[in-house]
Structures are given as structure tokens and as C-alpha cells.
Amino acid sequence: MALTITNLSKTYANGVQALKDVNLTIPTGMFGLLGPNGAGKSSLMRTIATLQDADSGSIMLDELDVLKDKDGVRRVLGYLPQEFGVYPRVSAEELLDHLAVLKGIGNSKQRKEIVESLLQQTNLWNARKKNLGGYSGGMKQRFGIAQALLGNPKLIIVDEPTAGLDPAERNRFHNLLSEIGEHIIIILSTHIVSDVTDLCRNMAIISQGQVRLTGDPLTVVEQLRGQVWRKLVDKDEVAGLQAEHHVISSRLFAGKTIVHVLSDSRPDGTFEEVNPDLEDVYFAQIAERKSAVLA
Numbered sequence: 611m612a613l614t615i616t617n618l619s620k621t622y623a624n625g626v627q628a629l630k631d632v633n634l635t636i637p638t639g640m641f642g643l644l645g646p647n648g649a650g651k652s653s654l655m656r657t658i659a660t661l662q663d664a665d666s667g668s669i670m671l672d673e674l675d676v677l678k679d680k681d682g683v684r685r686v687l688g689y690l691p692q693e694f695g696v697y698p699r700v701s702a703e704e705l706l707d708h709l710a711v712l713k714g715i716g717n718s719k720q721r722k723e724i725v726e727s728l729l730q731q732t733n734l735w736n737a738r739k740k741n742l743g744g745y746s747g748g749m750k751q752r753f754g755i756a757q758a759l760l761g762n763p764k765l766i767i768v769d770e771p772t773a774g775l776d777p778a779e780r781n782r783f784h785n786l787l788s789e790i791g792e793h794i795i796i797i798l799s800t801h802i803v804s805d806v807t808d809l810c811r812n813m814a815i816i817s818q819g820q821v822r823l824t825g826d827p828l829t830v831v832e833q834l835r836g837q838v839w840r841k842l843v844d845k846d847e848v849a850g851l852q853a854e855h856h857v858i859s860s861r862l863f864a865g866k867t868i869v870h871v872l873s874d875s876r877p878d879g880t881f882e883e884v885n886p887d888l889e890d891v892y893f894a895q896i897a898e899r900k901s902a903v904l905a
């Protein structure tokens with residue numbers, strides 16, 4: 611099974627072009643769609659989830675035409691949107707049961723079994739009678755996955771699921787996602803690089819509505835080997851370095867600043883080579899865009 615996106619474009623009524631000729635092939639397993647705020651991730655996710663139309667292009671889930679056969683897509687889709695609202699005065703068990711009815715699971719005995727098993731799977735069984743208004747952010751997100759799993763979806767979309775979760779909740783959420791299975795397509799849209807590093811076998815980086823890079827994380831990281839260099843400097847030296855080098859990131863460390871620079875060879879003897887990681891890949895793509903915009 612594969613989701614194939616071809617020449618997809620979308621401009622909103624206010625003139626913002628959120629998607630520019632997007633081409634992507636997404637195989638089964640967990641796929642990371644990584645990009646900064648405003649990159650177009652949610653626009654793409656909402657289009658795949660049949661919640662908004664594109665101006666041009668096509669999306670196919672194998673033989674299923676996603677942009678035309680919306681009912682067909684909805685039957686096989688599980689969606690956890692960026693803003694997942696819950697009814698605060700309803701328990702998890704009640705709301706999941708209600709959503710199961712809406713999904714077309716009419717047989718009450720079967721529904722009870724499904725609801726129970728999803729509450730177990732998402733580790734919410736002990737909190738099933740509790741009103742959702744009293745759930746923590748992590749519990750709400752796990753509930754979001756429980757509802758997305760209703761009806762055995764073949765395609766699951768989770769939009770920015772770990773933003774705002776503390777490390778323990780994020781870890782729990784990761785474990786849950788990684789257990790869902792290899793045989794369906796799960797698209798994880800995020801601006802958090804380590805979500806993709808930890809979970810995804812394939813990925814794409816999107817910025818300003820365009821796909822900048824696709825591949826598997828290990829390979830794209832390996833392609834950057836020998837090109838990333840670092841230097842520990844005082845904060846007031848950073849601007850000078852930026853003027854002279856292709857700085858892809860700078861972050862504070864013990865009161866100093868670690869600067870990562872992209873260069874085919876060691877810029878000078880004061881730089882040391884970095885073992886690149888996915889953050890370097892990401893920042894290299896994003897920084898290129900920034901310099902392209904500034905130029």
C-alpha cells in the first residue's frame with residue numbers, strides 16, 4: 611500500500627500559497643513530515659484527510675482517488691488533528707462509544723469489545739470513567755489515538771501530536787504509536803525533529819509549501835557526513851560567524867554558544883567535525899531557505 615501525492619498545490623483566499631507542487635510517495639510504516647510552523651504541514655494533512663480541497667494535483671491511496679472519493683477515504687482513515695477538542699464533561703468510555711457509533715460500528719456487543727480494547731491499548735482503562743476535562747495533555751492525546759484507531763484504519767494521520775507534552779507523556783505516546791503496526795500508513799506531522807528520529811522509517815522535510823528532501827533518516831543523515839563543523843564561541847561572536855560561514859544552527863551550552871556550520875571542508879583549524887544528526891539535516895534545509903529568502 612502507498613499514498614501517492616502528485617503535483618499538489620493550494621492557495622488560500624488570502625493569497626497565501628500553502629502547498630506548491632508537492633510530490634511525495636508515502637509507503638506503509640511510520641512516515642515523518644517535518645517542517646517549521648507555517649510550512650504547510652496541516653494544509654497537507656487536512657487535504658489528505660478530505661477536510662479541504664486542493665487547487666490542483668492528485669492524491670491516490672493505491673487505487674483510491676482521495677480527492678474524489680471522500681467517503682471511501684473516510685472509511686479507511688483515522689485522524690488526530692492538531693487541535694483535538696473533547697467534550698470535557700463526558701468520560702473517555704462514553705465518548706469513544708459515541709464516536710464508534712458515528713464510525714458505523716452499530717452492533718453494541720462488538721462496540722463494547724472494541725472500545726474496551728482501545729482503552730486498554732492506549733493505557734486509559736483505569737481512567738475510562740473519568741471526564742475528559744480532567745485528563746492531562748498526554749492522556750488527551752492518547753485518547754485522540756484511541757478514536758483515530760476506531761474502525762481499523764489503513765491510513766492514520768497525526769498532526770503535531772507531541773507539542774506541549776512533557777518528556778514522560780511524549781515517551782508514552784511514542785511507544786503507543788510504534789505499536790500500531792507496520793502494515794498501515796501512519797503520517798506523523800511535526801516540527802519536533804526527535805519525534806521523527808525516534809519513530810520514522812521514512813520522512814520528508816517541507817518548508818514554505820515545498821518538499822525539500824525525502825528519504826530514510828539514516829541515509830539523509832549519512833549524506834551530510836563530512837560537511838558539518840562546530841565551534842564553541844561567545845554569544846557576541848555569532849553574528850561575525852554568520853557573516854562569514856553558512857551557519858545552520860546555534861544553541862546555548864553552559865553559557866557559551868555552539869555553532870554548527872555547513873561546509874565541504876573544515877572552515878579553519880578552530881572548527882571540529884560533527885557527527886551529523888537529523889537536526890543538522892533539518893536545519894541545513896531550513897537555513898538554506900532563510901538565506902535564499904534574504905538573498
Ligand SMILES: Nc1ncnc2c1ncn2[C@@H]1O[C@H](COP(=O)(O)OP(=O)(O)OP(=O)(O)O)[C@@H](O)[C@H]1O
Nearest residue numbers: 622624626628645646647648649650651652653654
Ligand atoms: N484557512 C487558511 N486561510 C488562509 N491561510 C491559511 C489557512 N490555513 C493556513 N494558512 C496559511 O498557510 C500557511 C501554511 O499553514 P499550515 O497550517 O498548513 O502550516 P503548518 O506547517 O501546519 O504550520 P503550523 O504548525 O503552524 O500549523 C501559513 O502561512 C498559514 O498562515
